[in-house]
Amino acid sequence: MTNPSDLALVPFVSVENMMRLINATGIETMLAELTDAIEADFRRWPEFDKTPRVASHSPGGVIELMPVCDGVLYGFKYVNGHPKNIREGLQTVTAFGLLADVATGYPVLLSEMTLLTAMRTAATSAMAARHLAPGGARVMAMIGNGAQAEFQCLAMKRVVGIDSVRLYDIDGAATEKCARNLKGSGLEVVKCASAQEAVEGAQIITTCTADKQFATILTDNMVGAGVHINAIGGDCPGKTELHRDILLRAGIFTEYTPQTRIEGEIQQLPETHPVTELWQVITGAAPGRRDDRQITLFDSVGFAIEDFSALVWLRDRVAGTDFCQMIDLLADPDDPRDLYGMVLRAQAQR
Ligand SMILES: NC(=O)c1ccc[n+]([C@@H]2O[C@H](COP(=O)([O-])OP(=O)(O)OC[C@H]3O[C@@H](n4cnc5c(N)ncnc54)[C@H](O)[C@@H]3O)[C@@H](O)[C@H]2O)c1
Numbered sequence: 001m002t003n004p005s006d007l008a009l010v011p012f013v014s015v016e017n018m019m020r021l022i023n024a025t026g027i028e029t030m031l032a033e034l035t036d037a038i039e040a041d042f043r044r045w046p047e048f049d050k051t052p053r054v055a056s057h058s059p060g061g062v063i064e065l066m067p068v069c070d071g072v073l074y075g076f077k078y079v080n081g082h083p084k085n086i087r088e089g090l091q092t093v094t095a096f097g098l099l100a101d102v103a104t105g106y107p108v109l110l111s112e113m114t115l116l117t118a119m120r121t122a123a124t125s126a127m128a129a130r131h132l133a134p135g136g137a138r139v140m141a142m143i144g145n146g147a148q149a150e151f152q153c154l155a156m157k158r159v160v161g162i163d164s165v166r167l168y169d170i171d172g173a174a175t176e177k178c179a180r181n182l183k184g185s186g187l188e189v190v191k192c193a194s195a196q197e198a199v200e201g202a203q204i205i206t207t208c209t210a211d212k213q214f215a216t217i218l219t220d221n222m223v224g225a226g227v228h229i230n231a232i233g234g235d236c237p238g239k240t241e242l243h244r245d246i247l248l249r250a251g252i253f254t255e256y257t258p259q260t261r262i263e264g265e266i267q268q269l270p271e272t273h274p275v276t277e278l279w280q281v282i283t284g285a286a287p288g289r290r291d292d293r294q295i296t297l298f299d300s301v302g303f304a305i306e307d308f309s310a311l312v313w314l315r316d317r318v319a320g321t322d323f324c325q326m327i328d329l330l331a332d333p334d335d336p337r338d339l340y341g342m343v344l345r346a347q348a349q350r
Pocket of ligand 1 (some may be wrong): 061149168174208217302
């Protein structure tokens, strides 16, 4: 039996190691670093080979593959979205992902991405709010208090400087869980009895609910002038959170527009409705918030570059540490053409 080459052993970050890494780094520090990593890649947006994600829909949910490549590295994420799962004691969203070397095609990192998705989604929200929210925003309404919620709150605290969150969920137990988890975070936490109550006095409204249908989490009358809406949960055909009238009043900002037209809040609008891609605001190629009365909407669906940035950050962070383990992922015989011989030699050694 031949030993696998160094390239055949691929660093793998397990859920346990991801939790160790988050705790060792400090969650807010890691969120801030991910925000900067994602922003750096948004600045070089044209360098990426991009495609809308490949989605396989079923009555209960969706399974998606999210590939992207910058010519040097290739990344993809496997992710699902099954809102009904929560009623069966399962997660709505689970994920894992891979980074590969374009020159050889060999993988260079495999990682859990359920936690990393929550981190990168929160970092992306914070990046968008850093460019679009009204200056000095202090209060965020957090509607939908499920798996993503605390990450969203902490990223907005660290990156944007909010100091108070107003929580609402149709399930009071989710709000209790979120409030409990945020105790000691330094955020003032206010539990609200309705979405209407949650948005009172908020400069940022984050909607992060899960329902496989056109939902109306926010109606037009609930959104005052100058607010920034961070709409996370509408991310599939037929799955939206905002009343259409809000979209008509807002400046709309997207990740990768061809994907957002299919999946985002703007699926409710004609294809020609003007939107601005966030990377253009970040590079200064397009204006962001026009004035302090404009409603800005980040129509977030989650784009592959955010996962790519997170995986590259992770590869650099875990290299040579015990936050990863080397796994025998690739068959890589000494003689590259003797793949079958490798199997025979393994049999002979048994
Ligand atoms: N944009 C992105 O990049 C991105 C990334 C990850 C997840 N998501 C989406 O974000 C959403 C939330 O994900 P999660 O993992 O936190 O899901 P989750 O199921 O853990 O939490 C969703 C919460 O929303 C609540 N909810 C449902 N309908 C509501 C309503 N009408 N009003 C108030 N609360 C309501 C549920 O009770 C639940 O607590 C999902 O739709 C998911 O697909 C988007």
